[in-house]
Amino acid sequence: MIIKGASRAAPSQLARPLGRTDTNERVDVLELQSPAGTPLEAFRDWQALADGTRGTKGLYHANIDTDAQYSMTHEQWRRAVDVLEEELGLTGQPRAVVLHEKNGREHIHVVWARTDLDTMTLRSDSHNYQAHERASARLEREFGHEHVPGKHAKRDRDAQPEMPSADFNHAEWQQAERSGTDPRTRKAEITALFEASDTGKAFRAALEDAGYIVARGDRRDFVLIDSTGDVISLRRQISGVTAKDLRTFMADVPAAELPSVDQARLLHQEQGRAASPEDRDLSPPPVDKPDPRTQSLRDALAAQHAAELADQERRHAHEVTELQERQQARADEAFDAFARQQAQRSIADREPEPGAFERLWRNIREAISEEARTQRLQDEARKLAEAEDRRNDEIRVMVSGIEATDRAEIQSLIEWQGRERADLLHEHERDMARRIAEDERARQIARESEERRREAETRQRDGPERDPRAR
Numbered sequence: 001m002i003i004k005g006a007s008r009a010a011p012s013q014l015a016r017p018l019g020r021t022d023t024n025e026r027v028d029v030l031e032l033q034s035p036a037g038t039p040l041e042a043f044r045d046w047q048a049l050a051d052g053t054r055g056t057k058g059l060y061h062a063n064i065d066t067d068a069q070y071s072m073t074h075e076q077w078r079r080a081v082d083v084l085e086e087e088l089g090l091t092g093q094p095r096a097v098v099l100h101e102k103n104g105r106e107h108i109h110v111v112w113a114r115t116d117l118d119t120m121t122l123r124s125d126s127h128n129y130q131a132h133e134r135a136s137a138r139l140e141r142e143f144g145h146e147h148v149p150g151k152h153a154k155r156d157r158d159a160q161p162e163m164p165s166a167d168f169n170h171a172e173w174q175q176a177e178r179s180g181t182d183p184r185t186r187k188a189e190i191t192a193l194f195e196a197s198d199t200g201k202a203f204r205a206a207l208e209d210a211g212y213i214v215a216r217g218d219r220r221d222f223v224l225i226d227s228t229g230d231v232i233s234l235r236r237q238i239s240g241v242t243a244k245d246l247r248t249f250m251a252d253v254p255a256a257e258l259p260s261v262d263q264a265r266l267l268h269q270e271q272g273r274a275a276s277p278e279d280r281d282l283s284p285p286p287v288d289k290p291d292p293r294t295q296s297l298r299d300a301l302a303a304q305h306a307a308e309l310a311d312q313e314r315r316h317a318h319e320v321t322e323l324q325e326r327q328q329a330r331a332d333e334a335f336d337a338f339a340r341q342q343a344q345r346s347i348a349d350r351e352p353e354p355g356a357f358e359r360l361w362r363n364i365r366e367a368i369s370e371e372a373r374t375q376r377l378q379d380e381a382r383k384l385a386e387a388e389d390r391r392n393d394e395i396r397v398m399v400s401g402i403e404a405t406d407r408a409e410i411q412s413l414i415e416w417q418g419r420e421r422a423d424l425l426h427e428h429e430r431d432m433a434r435r436i437a438e439d440e441r442a443r444q445i446a447r448e449s450e451e452r453r454r455e456a457e458t459r460q461r462d463g464p465e466r467d468p469r470a471r
Helices: 011-018 039-052 074-088 128-143 170-179 183-196 200-209 243-252 261-274 292-349 356-368 370-462
Strands: 002-008 026-032 059-065 095-102 105-113 213-215 223-225 231-233
Touching: 002 128, 011 039, 011 059, 011 105, 026 039, 026 074, 039 059, 039 095, 039 105, 039 292, 039 370, 059 074, 074 095, 074 105, 074 128, 183 200, 200 213, 200 243, 213 261, 223 261, 261 370, 292 370, 356 370
Parallel strands: none
Antiparallel strands: 002 059, 026 095, 059 105, 095 105, 213 223, 223 231
C-alpha cells in the first residue's frame, strides 16, 4: 500500500481534479464532514479558517493506493483513513474522502482541515512521510497485503542502503497526460542529448533544437519549458546525474543569460505564432557569422535587462509579502475582536447558578426519576451544540468575507504587476532595437568617414588628373 500527501492551500485547484469524471471512470464522495454541500465549498471554508492562524496551508491532501491485485471495501477504505488520520495527528479534524476508479483500479483521496478551532493553530505536518509509512505498514499487516518498502519507516537499511526515489513524480505524470508525451521517452531523449554534449552551451543548444527552452527556475538552477508551457526539472530528466553534477556541467551557461519561466513561455508562444507545423520551413537557416561588436552589445544589454528583471521580481515579491503581512495583521485583529465578542456573549448568556433550595430540589427529583436527570443533561448538551454551531457559522461568515477581500487584493496586485512586467519586457525590446540601430548607424557613419579619408589620400597621392571625378 502506498500513501502520499502534503499540506497545501489552493482549494479550488484541489477540488477540480478530485471531481473530474472525464479522467476517472467513477467518482464517489464517501464522506464529507462539513455542512457545505460540495467538497469545493468545504475546502474553501477550511482554507479560510487558516487565515486566523499564522500559517497559509490550511488543507492536508493524501492519496491512498493499493496494488492492483487487492480489492477494498468501503469499510476498509474508511479504516485506512482512520489509521492515517491517527498517524498524522489529525484526529477530530473535519475531512472529506473521495474514491476514484481509473482503468479498473480504485484509489482514494482524503482532505483534512488543519485548523484546530480550539487553539486557532494549524495541526503540525512535521515528519509526515514517516507517518505515511507507519500507517501503510499497519494497514498492510491488518489487511494481509504484500509489504511495499519505503524510504523511512518501512525501509530495510541493510537490504536498501541507498535512498530510493521514483523515476517520475506525480506532477511529471500529470504533465505527460496533458502533453501526450511518454515521460520515459522524454527522459531517454534528454539523457542522450546530455551524454552527447561536451559543454553546457552545447547541451543547451541541443535542447533548444529538440523544442525545449532552458530557463532559470524559482527553486532549481535549471528547468525546461516544453511547447505546452509546462515546467520540467532538468536534473530529473537526466539519469544518474545529481544537482551538483549538473551545476558543474552547466557552469559555462550564466544564469543571467537564461530567461525566466514566464519569459520562456512567451518565447514558445511567439515561436508558435511565427511558424505553424503546416508552413514551418524545416530547412536549416543560413549561417551568418555575427558581428563581434553587435554580439557584444547584445550580450551587455541582455545582462543589463536581466538585472532589471531580477530587481523587478524582487520588488514584486516584496510587495506580495507586505500585502500578505497586512492581510495577516488584519485577520489577527478580526479574530481577536471575535474572541472578545464571544467571551462577552458567553458571560451574558450564562444561566444564573441555582440557589441552594433549587439545587436540593433538583437533586431530589433526579434521584427519584432518572428520566429527569437524562432530560437535563440532554438540554445542556443541546444548548452547547447550538452555541457551537452558531459560533462556527459566525466564523465561517467572517473568514469568508476576509478571504474574499484578500483574494481581490491579491488578484489586483498580480494584475498590476503583470502589466508592469509586460511594460518592462516591451521597453527592453525597444531598447535593444534602438541601441543596435544606433550602433549600426554609428558604424555606418564611421565607414563613410573612412571611405572619404581614403579617397582624400588617393587624390593627394595620385593627383587630380587620376581622380575619376576630375575627368
